[in-house]
Amino acid sequence: MSRAPLIAVIDDDEPFRAALVDSLCSLEYGVRGFASAEEFVAGDPEVSCDCVITDIHMPGMSGLDLKRLLTARGSRVPVIMITARAEPGLEAKAAASGAVCLLRKPFESIALIACLERALKVP
Secondary structure (H helix, E strand, O other), rough: OOOOOEEEEEEEOHHHHHHHHHHHHHHEEEEEEEHHHHHHHHOOHHHHHOOEEEEEOOOOOOOOOEEEEEEEHOOOOOOEEEEEEEEEEEHHHHHHOOOOEEEEOOOOHHHHHHHHHHHHHHO
């Protein structure tokens, strides 16, 4: 019996993070929430999760900075980025970083599921 994929959710907005964690749990994913990128990297991200969902704009280390750090460490964990901002060029920055998807808050659960399936390569 295979285990459910473990998703790390990193967002400094606690109510949003909690809602996203609850939504992913209801979809039968394993989920761990983190209030910051620093909190996430303090653990062992390459071993502890199958996918990262991170806000781009957070105090301290941004989602883009986190993706660069993971890449520099040789991590192959797929990253989905989320943002509430509509600044020009953000899609290009996320794509250039190697992010699988960029979702704009608020997003539909079907868009999240499509990104997760792409990240986890689920047919």
